[in-house]
Amino acid sequence: MNRFLTVGDIGDLDQALREAKEVKANPFKWQDLGRNKTIILVFFNSSLRTRLSSQKAAQNLGMNAIVLNIDKDSWKLETEMGVVMDGDKSEHLREAIPVIGSYCDIIGVRSFARFESREFDYQETIINQFIQYSGRPVISLESATRHPCQAFADLITIDEYKTVKRPKVVLTWAPHPRALPQAVPNSFAEWMKAADVDFVITCPEGYDLAPDIMEGVHLERDQKKAFEGADFIYAKNWASFEQYGQILSKDMSWTVDAEHMSWTNNAKFMHCLPVRRNMIVSDEVIDSPNSIVIPEAANRVVSAQVVMKRMLESLKK
Ligand code: CP
Numbered sequence: 001m002n003r004f005l006t007v008g009d010i011g012d013l014d015q016a017l018r019e020a021k022e023v024k025a026n027p028f029k030w031q032d033l034g035r036n037k038t039i040i041l042v043f044f045n046s047s048l049r050t051r052l053s054s055q056k057a058a059q060n061l062g063m064n065a066i067v068l069n070i071d072k073d074s075w076k077l078e079t080e081m082g083v084v085m086d087g088d089k090s091e092h093l094r095e096a097i098p099v100i101g102s103y104c105d106i107i108g109v110r111s112f113a114r115f116e117s118r119e120f121d122y123q124e125t126i127i128n129q130f131i132q133y134s135g136r137p138v139i140s141l142e143s144a145t146r147h148p149c150q151a152f153a154d155l156i157t158i159d160e161y162k163t164v165k166r167p168k169v170v171l172t173w174a175p176h177p178r179a180l181p182q183a184v185p186n187s188f189a190e191w192m193k194a195a196d197v198d199f200v201i202t203c204p205e206g207y208d209l210a211p212d213i214m215e216g217v218h219l220e221r222d223q224k225k226a227f228e229g230a231d232f233i234y235a236k237n238w239a240s241f242e243q244y245g246q247i248l249s250k251d252m253s254w255t256v257d258a259e260h261m262s263w264t265n266n267a268k269f270m271h272c273l274p275v276r277r278n279m280i281v282s283d284e285v286i287d288s289p290n291s292i293v294i295p296e297a298a299n300r301v302v303s304a305q306v307v308m309k310r311m312l313e314s315l316k317k
Pocket of ligand 1: 046047048049050051142150272273274
């Protein structure tokens with residue numbers, strides 16, 4: 001494996017889930033695999049879970065992990081090609097990326113959507129430059145349009161908590177005061193479409209995800225109907241794709257509260273975190289026994305470790 005950006009990069013999902021179980025049961029079994037290997041985790045944006053779970057996964061595999069916070073720890077980086085660098089950015093990504101690559105064996109990158117241009121974001125301009133210029137395997141730690149480590153952890157969590165072979169999984173939009181990227185819902189949808197689940201998206205008008213993500217998805221505009229019979233409710237806010245990056249609604253009737261959960265089949269509540277309490281989800285729901293947000297976050301170590309393990313195994317070949 002030399003890149004991890006989308007569900008297609010993981011291959012067979014049943015095999016990936018079997019590997020996840022093995023890693024979770026025996027996290028230190030592959031300590032020798034990462035000996036004398038280094039991963040550099042590059043963050044253009046803030047993080048709690050991704051940063052810590054990636055470091056922990058690397059340590060479990062015996063790897064050295066170095067975290068670089070761009071704009072805080074390093075020079076400000078220019079990302080546009082062909083510009084006159086007479087502003088506040090001292091270094092170009094074109095040099096910074098191969099330099100970073102020369103210090104490590106694997107690179108992880110977090111670079112969110114900027115919402116300045118849908119084309120720039122959906123072409124995955126930043127992470128693709130890391131792939132092109134680093135000469136190293138690259139893991140997306142959340143790119144402009146995908147968050148595969150999160151979606152893999154979500155799948156592992158659903159597999160652990162499901163009580164029927166083919167659970168009903170509902171991704172619901174919920175309100176938020178700020179415009180958030182589509183990376184988490186895009187990846188969640190992509191992975192659920194590939195998994196053996198009955199997958200439904202519910203969101204207000206204007207919040208449909210990108211056409212290739214929505215393709216083949218059961219879209220139910222009525223949130224109550226969507227929740228009926230659900231085994232898992234996955235709440236998330238995202239800004240509009242159609243009116244790119246815009247907030248079109250802050251309708252609090254979409255907030256997942258106890259009444260919403262009463263429509264379901266005693267569903268488990270999921271969210272990638274961080275979450276705005278009483279915007280996305282009520283205290284009552286997130287604090288209830290049906291909330292599995294903490295084990296979901298804990299599985300971020302497992303998903304990252306499976307991906308890093310596969311990359312290290314590929315480097316040995
Ligand atoms: N879910 C997630 O990626 O969390 P962080 O933004 O804290 O890394």
